Amino acid sequence: MHYNFDQVHRRDNTLSLKWNPNFYSGEFHGRTDLLPLWVADMDYAVSDGILKRFQKVLDGKIFGYAGFDAEYFEAVAHWNKKRHGVEIRRETVLFTPGIVPALDYAVRTFVKEGEAVIIQRPVYYPFAKAIENNGRKLVNSPLLERPGGDYGMNYADFEQKIVENQVKLFILCNPHNPVGQVWKREELEKIAAICLEHKVIMLSDEIHYDLMFYGAKFTSVLTLPDEIKNNSIVCNAVSKTFNLAGLQVSNTIIHNPELRARFRQTLERSHVALPNAFAVEGVKGCYYESDDWYEQMIKYIEGNITFAADYISARIKPLSMRRHQGTYLGWIDARGLELGNEQLADLCEARAKVAFDYGYWFGPEGEGFLRINLACTRATLEQALKKLERAVQSRQKGALLKLTFRR
Numbered sequence: 001m002h003y004n005f006d007q008v009h010r011r012d013n014t015l016s017l018k019w020n021p022n023f024y025s026g027e028f029h030g031r032t033d034l035l036p037l038w039v040a041d042m043d044y045a046v047s048d049g050i051l052k053r054f055q056k057v058l059d060g061k062i063f064g065y066a067g068f069d070a071e072y073f074e075a076v077a078h079w080n081k082k083r084h085g086v087e088i089r090r091e092t093v094l095f096t097p098g099i100v101p102a103l104d105y106a107v108r109t110f111v112k113e114g115e116a117v118i119i120q121r122p123v124y125y126p127f128a129k130a131i132e133n134n135g136r137k138l139v140n141s142p143l144l145e146r147p148g149g150d151y152g153m154n155y156a157d158f159e160q161k162i163v164e165n166q167v168k169l170f171i172l173c174n175p176h177n178p179v180g181q182v183w184k185r186e187e188l189e190k191i192a193a194i195c196l197e198h199k200v201i202m203l204s205d206e207i208h209y210d211l212m213f214y215g216a217k218f219t220s221v222l223t224l225p226d227e228i229k230n231n232s233i234v235c236n237a238v239s240k241t242f243n244l245a246g247l248q249v250s251n252t253i254i255h256n257p258e259l260r261a262r263f264r265q266t267l268e269r270s271h272v273a274l275p276n277a278f279a280v281e282g283v284k285g286c287y288y289e290s291d292d293w294y295e296q297m298i299k300y301i302e303g304n305i306t307f308a309a310d311y312i313s314a315r316i317k318p319l320s321m322r323r324h325q326g327t328y329l330g331w332i333d334a335r336g337l338e339l340g341n342e343q344l345a346d347l348c349e350a351r352a353k354v355a356f357d358y359g360y361w362f363g364p365e366g367e368g369f370l371r372i373n374l375a376c377t378r379a380t381l382e383q384a385l386k387k388l389e390r391a392v393q394s395r396q397k398g399a400l401l402k403l404t405f406r407r
């Protein structure tokens with residue numbers, strides 16, 4: 001089946017968080033007139049396979065408590081094996097109502113109050129919240145920016161900080177939001193070996209695992225040697241890949257029975273047990289009946305990445321965006337404008353009237369960057385880039401006028 005990703009679906013008249021200023025204006029100085037390219041969901045209708053599964057639930061006309069049947073776990077195992085070469089045994093999969101809650105449960109399970117958790121900033125900001133809101137100590141080993149805009153890990157710094165702070169848990173973003181880096185097997189093995197050596201449990205957030213571009217290959221921590229797997233917790237979901245974030249279902253996969261029992265105890269204490277029927281059927285629709293949608297979506301978003309990178313380099317100097325390989329989130333380098341956080345926000349909101357995620361939300365290492373959600377129609381993307389272009393030009397003209405006036 002052919003899907004048309006250029007088709008515009010109005011979302012401003014729905015309950016969409018991204019498109020409804022009543023829900024989000026607090027993030028953007030109360031503004032209600034922004035074109036939204038921030039929160040990470042897609043502006044695309046879901047696959048027919050998913051809709052058929054939802055229809056089956058609707059046809060039942062009763063929406064009482066639901067459970068996970070065998071087909072759910074078979075679907076998860078099927079996709080993970082076929083797409084990522086990962087073997088998933090049913091008993092290793094625990095239900096969590098989203099990955100952000102899973103991070104919170106992991107922090108509470110494996111780290112005592114006052115003990116330390118390490119992350120690599122700039123990184124998805126709920127990582128920091130899960131640590132700090134639970135009274136644990138946040139330790140940061142920043143990513144290294146390489147020439148050309150790629151990022152790497154700083155192994156020496158990571159190990160030193162683990163030792164100095166007696167870190168208990170590492171939260172890895174694989175692939176990395178917001179910088180779009182797809183970690184290589186060697187990189188993962190190296191960082192995992194440091195964790196093993198110092199008895200630090202590794203949690204790999206793999207929510208963006210299917211979103212690979214330009215031929216990049218995803219490596220799950222679940223494909224690493226057994227001793228690493230036994231020291232790891234892996235979180236994945238259909239939510240980013242198939243645009244189902246609102247269903248609030250994710251898988252937390254834990255090989256080590258002892259770690260699994262401890263995590264399960266936290267879930268039980270928090271009464272996390274039951275999914276809703278749409279989530280269970282939706283996941284099956286994704287993993288069994290959405291391959292055509294998935295493959296076309298990847299091509300379309302890859303086109304958006306190329307379009308945005310080319311547009312920015314040709315027309316919005318001094319900004320740049322590299323053609324990243326993982327996630328549908330672009331990382332625009334606006335440091336050349338030499339603006340502070342508030343000034344850059346003002347440029348985006350008051351002049352361009354576009355809502356981006358600001359780089360500084362992901363830690364001070366992200367200052368001067370903008371994260372753009374590229375899972376929109378090409379027309380929306382072009383409109384946003386044009387608005388940004390005009391805002392940058394008008395600011396530069398303004399700056400030039402001021403300079404002339406001063407002379």
Ligand SMILES: Cc1ncc(COP(=O)(O)O)c(C=O)c1O
Nearest residue numbers: 040098099100101124177205207
């Ligand atoms: C790295 C990462 N983890 C987790 C989430 C959100 O997970 P959930 O909606 O399942 O809580 C996101 C959403 O953007 C993300 O980028």
